Amino acid sequence: MDLGFSAEERAFRDEVRAFIAAHLPPRRQDEFARTTSVFPEPDVNRGWHKALYDKGWAAPGWPREYGGPGWTPTQRYLFEAECARAGTPTITPMGIRMVGPVIIGFGTPEQKAFYLPRMLSGDDYWCQGYSEPGSGSDLASLKTRAVRDGDHYVINGTKIWTTHAHHANRMFALVRTDDAGRKQDGITFVLIDMDTPGITVRPIRTIGGEHEFNQVFFDDVRIPVANRVGEEGRGWTYGKYLLEFERGGGLAAARMRRELAKAEAAAAGAALSAPSCRLDDPLVQARIIEIENDIDALEMTELRVISSLQTGQNPGAISSMLKLRASEIKQAITRLGVELIGAQALVWESRRPLYDDDIAASTREIASPAVMPITSSYLNSRAHTIFGGSSEIQRDIMAKMMLGL
Numbered sequence: 001m002d003l004g005f006s007a008e009e010r011a012f013r014d015e016v017r018a019f020i021a022a023h024l025p026p027r028r029q030d031e032f033a034r035t036t037s038v039f040p041e042p043d044v045n046r047g048w049h050k051a052l053y054d055k056g057w058a059a060p061g062w063p064r065e066y067g068g069p070g071w072t073p074t075q076r077y078l079f080e081a082e083c084a085r086a087g088t089p090t091i092t093p094m095g096i097r098m099v100g101p102v103i104i105g106f107g108t109p110e111q112k113a114f115y116l117p118r119m120l121s122g123d124d125y126w127c128q129g130y131s132e133p134g135s136g137s138d139l140a141s142l143k144t145r146a147v148r149d150g151d152h153y154v155i156n157g158t159k160i161w162t163t164h165a166h167h168a169n170r171m172f173a174l175v176r177t178d179d180a181g182r183k184q185d186g187i188t189f190v191l192i193d194m195d196t197p198g199i200t201v202r203p204i205r206t207i208g209g210e211h212e213f214n215q216v217f218f219d220d221v222r223i224p225v226a227n228r229v230g231e232e233g234r235g236w237t238y239g240k241y242l243l244e245f246e247r248g249g250g251l252a253a254a255r256m257r258r259e260l261a262k263a264e265a266a267a268a269g270a271a272l273s274a275p276s277c278r279l280d281d282p283l284v285q286a287r288i289i290e291i292e293n294d295i296d297a298l299e300m301t302e303l304r305v306i307s308s309l310q311t312g313q314n315p316g317a318i319s320s321m322l323k324l325r326a327s328e329i330k331q332a333i334t335r336l337g338v339e340l341i342g343a344q345a346l347v348w349e350s351r352r353p354l355y356d357d358d359i360a361a362s363t364r365e366i367a368s369p370a371v372m373p374i375t376s377s378y379l380n381s382r383a384h385t386i387f388g389g390s391s392e393i394q395r396d397i398m399a400k401m402m403l404g405l
């Protein structure tokens with residue numbers, strides 16, 4: 001039995017490697033390496049998205065008829081592994097990975113024809129309008145209201161923690177269209193043009209110092225009824241379907257391996273006078289090996305899910321397990337990073353982004369470019385066990401859906 005890659009698969013891997021070398025400028029690689037927020041700024045990943053689009057590789061998980069590349073699970077794995085190895089910027093997932101599958105699964109032919117090509121090309125930038133003040137874990141209690149007025153819905157209310165709403169020209173949102181019955185039954189899934197009059201985006205700064213998310217206000221915002229996805233009152237079903245892709249539609253393990261290596265390299269090059277936590281300490285080595293084992297185990301499950309996604313299925317309840325483990329491993333890596341750089345973790349630069357030329361030049365004296373993002377990334381990673389549904393909620397879903405409790 002030959003468990004290695006076939007000649008065709010090795011040729012595909014070489015093709016991906018050559019494509020990355022030809023299309024990813026080192027500057028963008030460097031900017032992504034020094035990105036401390038959860039997703040890169042559009043300036044960092046726009047060119048890479050365009051290159052992938054031109055090649056037909058922008059939406060690895062989509063069916064071929066909508067513009068997917070028609071890869072086998074092994075090709076998908078090789079692609080993601082090569083991207084991780086090279087440190088290509090991640091493509092912001094709210095469009096292609098999250099609302100894309102919902103429109104493919106439940107959208108009208110007109111919605112598919114209009115939104116999917118613009119998503120693929122990167123012309124549209126999406127944000128997610130789910131959470132509200134008071135409606136996070138208990139999302140079904142949401143209050144943002146959409147009232148039917150002829151061919152339009154009129155929306156009033158507010159969404160919060162809306163990642164990259166300040167960059168987005170489109171939002172997918174859950175809104176309340178009915179108060180009667182179960183709270184889940186009165187929810188509708190809509191697509192909103194962010195240029196519509198009555199929308200205000202107010203920034204919120206994260207604990208790590210980034211402007212990453214926002215509060216969004218809706219005052220008599222009129223959207224066409226044609227922007228509703230699926231049936232009125234069935235938004236909860238579509239919204240949960242989307243969350244499966246948010247939590248479990250990608251391959252995080254390969255990128256985590258790179259992050260762990262980066263943390264070790266930063267510590268090795270940090271020239272620490274009195275490191276509290278040394279790379280050559282057997283206990284530190286044991287922690288690193290434990291994280292490596294966790295990454296390997298995560299990858300096995302991710303590969304199983306990717307195999308079913310490439311044949312057109314949705315991730316299912318196992319997405320909660322993937323989200324839970326990926327967020328915990330991410331936090332273990334960033335915590336180790338902070339401990340490894342010792343007192344240098346106390347150096348705090350409040351300006352963003354850290355790769356800005358002026359900031360990079362003025363901070364080089366106090367910490368290396370590799371050390372500088374570590375503390376902010378650690379702080380940012382606190383959010384990983386909260387966004388996309390907190391760890392407690394993932395455990396709850398696993399207990400109900402997978403264990404039948």
Ligand SMILES: Cc1cc2nc3c(=O)[nH]c(=O)nc-3n(C[C@H](O)[C@H](O)[C@H](O)COP(=O)(O)OP(=O)(O)OC[C@H]3O[C@@H](n4cnc5c(N)ncnc54)[C@H](O)[C@@H]3O)c2cc1C
Pocket residue numbers: 038127128129130131132134135136137138160161162163164213383386387388389390391392393396
């Ligand atoms: C960085 C970041 C980006 C985000 N981006 C977006 C976005 O783009 N769009 C969007 O819509 N939302 C976004 N969110 C919001 C996110 O989905 C919510 O923060 C999350 O669902 C938790 O809701 P909450 O903040 O209201 O906390 P709460 O629901 O108030 O929870 C507070 C604590 O109570 C626990 N808890 C609550 N209910 C239960 C229960 N039944 N059983 C056990 N424990 C429970 C939670 O686990 C948590 O520890 C983002 C959040 C963060 C941090």
